[in-house]
Amino acid sequence: MRHLSKSFAGLKAVDDVSLDLSVGEILGLIGPNGSGKTTLINVMTGLLEKSDGSVVIDGTEVTTFAPHKVARAGLARTFQTIRLFKNLSCIENVESGAVGVGTSRRRAARRAAELLDEVGLGDCASRAASSLTFGDQRRLEIARALATRPKFLLLDEPAAGLNEEETDVLLSFLRPLPMSKAIGILIVDHDMRLMMNLCDRLHVLNYGRTIAEGTPEAVRNDPQVVEAYLGSAVA
Ligand SMILES: Nc1ncnc2c1ncn2[C@@H]1O[C@H](COP(=O)(O)OP(=O)(O)OP(=O)(O)O)[C@@H](O)[C@H]1O
Ligand SMILES: [Mg+2]
Numbered sequence: 001m002r003h004l005s006k007s008f009a010g011l012k013a014v015d016d017v018s019l020d021l022s023v024g025e026i027l028g029l030i031g032p033n034g035s036g037k038t039t040l041i042n043v044m045t046g047l048l049e050k051s052d053g054s055v056v057i058d059g060t061e062v063t064t065f066a067p068h069k070v071a072r073a074g075l076a077r078t079f080q081t082i083r084l085f086k087n088l089s090c091i092e093n094v095e096s097g098a099v100g101v102g103t104s105r106r107r108a109a110r111r112a113a114e115l116l117d118e119v120g121l122g123d124c125a126s127r128a129a130s131s132l133t134f135g136d137q138r139r140l141e142i143a144r145a146l147a148t149r150p151k152f153l154l155l156d157e158p159a160a161g162l163n164e165e166e167t168d169v170l171l172s173f174l175r176p177l178p179m180s181k182a183i184g185i186l187i188v189d190h191d192m193r194l195m196m197n198l199c200d201r202l203h204v205l206n207y208g209r210t211i212a213e214g215t216p217e218a219v220r221n222d223p224q225v226v227e228a229y230l231g232s233a234v235a
Contacts, residue, residue, distance in 0.1 A: 004053035005208075006036075006043050013039040015208035016053070021152055021184040026174070028199030028216070029188045032228055036208040037188045038080055041154050045077050046070040057151065072101050074151035078141045078158060080188075086130040090121055090140055093129050097147030108147070115143040119173065135166035139173060146181065153177070155187045159194050167194055174198060196220065204228070 006014040014036040021027050029037050042048040044055050046067040055063045062073045076097075084093050091112050098108035116122050119139040124132060129140060138158050145153055158174075159167045171194055178185055189195055195202065195216065202219040204212040206228040212219050219225055 001040075001044065002054050002056070004040065004043060004055065005051045006039050006048060007051045012208050014043065014205075017205065017208070017210055018053075019203050019210075019213070021186055023151065023182055023184045024178045025200045026178055026185045026187060026198055028195045028202040029186055029205065030190075030192075030195060030202055030219075031205035031211075035205040035228075037205060038156055039208075040205070041077060041156055041186075041188065044070075044154065045075055068100065071148050071150075075154065076145035076148045076150035076152070077154040078138075078145055078156060080156040080160065082134075082137050082141055084129040084137060084141055084144070087128060089126050090129055090132070091116060091125040093140060094143045094147050097144035098149075101148045103147075111147055112143075115146055119143045120169075133166075135162050135169065138162065138166075138170065142173075150183055152184045152186065155185065155189075157189050158187065159189050159191045167191060170194070171198055 002018050004014055004017045005012065017040060031037055039048065043050050046065050046069065050063055054061055057073050057075060060073055062070050065073065085096065094112035094115050095108040098111050099105065103111065113125065116125055119142065121136060121140060129137065132140060142158065159170055162170060174185065175198060177183060187199065199216055201214065202216050203210065204219060204225050211224045211228060212222040
């Protein structure tokens with residue numbers, strides 16, 4: 001991403017942000033409420049039009065692509081508010097991810113069954129998505145994103161609403177993914193314990209602008225970051 005900006009009627013929600021994400025790593029995107037994290041993901045995935053700048057995946061500029069084309073180019077995502085097909089079964093939800101990028105129904109079904117096992121929901125295949133606990137729904141949504149065979153996975157607050165135990169399940173599930181799936185992960189979350197333990201690097205936004213980037217340790221001690229959080233959340 002180079003010099004990405006997004007304005008809403010004069011409000012610069014994302015202001016000249018550049019970042020790199022590589023296969024094999026987990027990059028954390030943090031910042032106070034309203035600092036532009038979700039907007040940045042929405043622009044990257046084609047849900048919102050950029051005001052300026054570019055997003056390039058493996059040499060292909062996707063900045064003006066519609067969401068389904070961005071998905072085919074290798075960017076998958078989950079949503080801050082869970083967006084599953086509530087009345088469909090778990091396996092149908094995961095299949096929809098694969099079918100959405102042009103996979104045949106047969107292969108999609110096989111891939112979905114494998115992914116459900118991988119996320120620990122193999123026994124729930126035929127249950128309605130809405131019958132799962134919140135934590136399981138979060139992992140189901142990630143399985144659906146993985147069914148698109150992405151190069152990069154963008155997770156918007158996957159730990160929101162999870163208790164400490166469920167967050168630990170999520171942490172141990174996410175940690176090996178970059179290597180096992182050969183993907184890069186960009187994760188947004190306010191749970192600093194999760195972010196500090198999970199991320200290789202952190203990128204910090206405040207009022208849409210980058211105020212720090214580096215290792216979790218360096219970022220935690222950065223005076224501008226401490227100030228942005230008023231010394232609370234990253235302490
Ligand atoms: N569709 C929209 N129209 C107008 N303003 C918007 C729109 N979407 C977001 N904003 C504004 O852009 C700014 C950034 O919002 P955004 O949702 O990206 O923040 P965030 O970092 O994801 O916050 P949170 O941590 O609360 O999820 C906020 O001031 C928000 O009110
Ligand atoms: Mg958000």
